[in-house]
Amino acid sequence: MDLWQLLLTLALAGSSDAFSGSEDSSKEPKFTKCRSPERETFSCHWTDEVHHGTKNLGPIQLFYTRRNTQEWTQEWKECPDYVSAGENSCYFNSSFTSIWIPYCIKLTSNGGTVDEKCFSVDEIVQPDPPIALNWTLLNVSLTGIHADIQVRWEAPRNADIQKGWMVLEYELQYKEVNETKWKMMDPILSTSVPVYSLKVDKEYEVRVRSKQRNSGNYGEFSEVLYVTLPQMNQFTCEEDFYFPWLLIIIFGIFGLTVMLFVFLFSKQQRIKMLILPPVPVPKIKGIDPDLLKEGKLEEVNTILAIHDSYKPEFHSDDSWVEFIELDIDEPDEKTEGSDTDRLLSSDHEKSHSNLGVKDGDSGRTSCCEPDILETDFNANDIHEGTSEVAQPQRLKGEADLLCLDQKNQNNSPYHDVCPATQQPSVIQAEKNKPQPLPTEGAESTHQAAHIQLSNPSSLANIDFYAQVSDITPAGSVVLSPGQKNKAGMSQCDMHPEMVSLCQENFLMDNAYFCEADAKKCIPVAPHIKVESHIQPSFNQEDIYITTESLTTAAGRPGTAEHVPGSEMPVPDYTSIHIVQSPQGLILNATALPLPDKEFLSSCGYVSTDQLNKIMP
């Protein structure tokens, strides 16, 4: 029993002690904060608890000391101002404030030290918040969704920035109004900063606080600045919806009126020409196609004589002419599709086919004979034998079509000009193919010549330009009928011997031609007598016969002698080696043997560079 009582007493005593102790400890004043806002004054605050514990603490006092010169005086002085900083505070004005001198303060109550603290003023610097926050709009994004603003403020008034006593750095924070977390920006030394990418439709809050650089703590935040960005979206949307009907009507009427006037005051043709402009027609400068239509060869001669070395010898007996087989009996022969198809036996129809160059639209349409060149000049599949075989036939046909096609006169706006152009193709007679056409070669020469002679007027009807559609192995050129071919004239005039050169007639505007064609042509060196004439002027014009080969290779007579006995497939088009106007053209004969299969098969388009590679 005694033991229990003892324990109980002890417990009670202990608890009472504990209570009293806690009360006492909770009532002791402590320093809460010392702060210097501008490094010129500072103040210290402490807690003040109402104490009604057993102990009577008495009035609280603050004593401070600071080290002067080299001595730690330990002389405690009482707080000079208990009032200015409020309750439970001590205010040290500037005369009591030294910067690089450490202070110690202590709080006493009833003579007993309650709390003590040592510091230097720089450590307790906490600037006032910045003032005069404002913002300006920098720009708005193109979408109108985001905007940038520039926030400006001023340093707190009591911080002496001007004299350099304080150097402050600032921290800006912002957030949307309904958010809880502030976004912080890095500390900056200047008093304005851009805030990027704020959403236009949201309202933002911005606040700034300052701190002395390198020491002290951040001060309080400034007042919150509310940023409401102007809602530009709505305006733009409204503008979008505003459809300018009036303007549309006015301009529509205006445009219609203009068009009406255009229609009224212009002929139909002109409009058609405006809308669908014709493909430029190859022509020689100074030569009027109409002149040729009229068939006045003398005038044409004189005109062509302007160009260098133009020999107005349309009617010369050259091999070109010789090999032309006229097929006058079939007026609509050209309408039956490819002449070469007709010339060739049916099984060879396709064989020859895709020689030459796909010439696109140029030239053909200008001749207004779209159906003439239905023959596939694609050099996709060139079969040497068959193609060669096909050559003469087709050439013949083309030549026929081109030069001595009186029947074409009605159809083509341009008259066939040159029968002689057909001849080169027919030189292919040496091909040794048991084709009706090649065998006719020799005869056709005469025939052609005969025809030519017999049809002097036909020359007038011959188109000024003729597209070479095929090349005989002999190097003669088969020209497409009904084509304007100014070089065709010269072709016609060429001596048959010159036809030997394989002519790779790469079409005018596009410098693409079949490699196979190019290759084929090179070794094919018909025994065309090379004339020394060169027609450089032709180079500049848009002619069907390619101008690349219009080189001054006057020294190609050797090739001319070469008899194309090989099974060289003759392409549809050969580059003109020499233009011997009016005799005709010497076409480049590729020196290569049968080109590689892939070369042949790759025939489609060959660039000029490739051609130059192929050609010797």
Added chain:
Amino acid sequence: RVAPGSLLLLLVSNLLLCHSVAPLPICPGGAARCQVTLGDLFDRAVVLSHYIHNLSSEMFSEFDKRYTHGRGFITKAINSCHTSSLATPEDKEQAQQINQKDFLSLIVSILRSWNEPLYHLVTEVRGMQEAPEAILSKAVEIEEQTKRLLEGMELIVSQVHPETKENEIYPVWSGLPSLQMADEESRLSAYYNLLHCLRRDSHKIDNYLKLLKCRIIHNNNC
């Protein structure tokens, strides 16, 4: 009020705060050929002093954290710094009252007086067992930059007060023996004191230079 030179200050100080970056010598060709303006000289000086103070603060913090934290050194070691004999302004009013020429001489004296302590600090820390690399590197850097700052200040003085006679009087530091004491406590206390003084003096120099810059260059309107 942000002076135009503050941009330069900011830029250079940003560079400096990447600790390993040090500013170039102000006049590589020799002081005689220098044509730097006074404003630029002050800008450079402020940047240097700011840098040195940053380093000193960091060095002190690291030392304290590592060796003396929580051991009450601050109360014990608020001793005299060897520069305390100099009559340095302790608050703004005093700083405003001191005249320009004396102010500049004062700064130069403080800088000169720290040449030797810094040299010994580096030597001693380097010779320490387990020399703390962070502290050592900062000490080396501070020593280097203080020399540069001293050169710059001498240039400024020669421009602002060319007639000033070279005054070589400066407080002498005699704390080397205490740095080498056998007793670790005493030794640590000596280091603590030295670093504390260094931090304080570097802060003073930084502050004084900023005051002078605003006074001389910007006419009290920074």
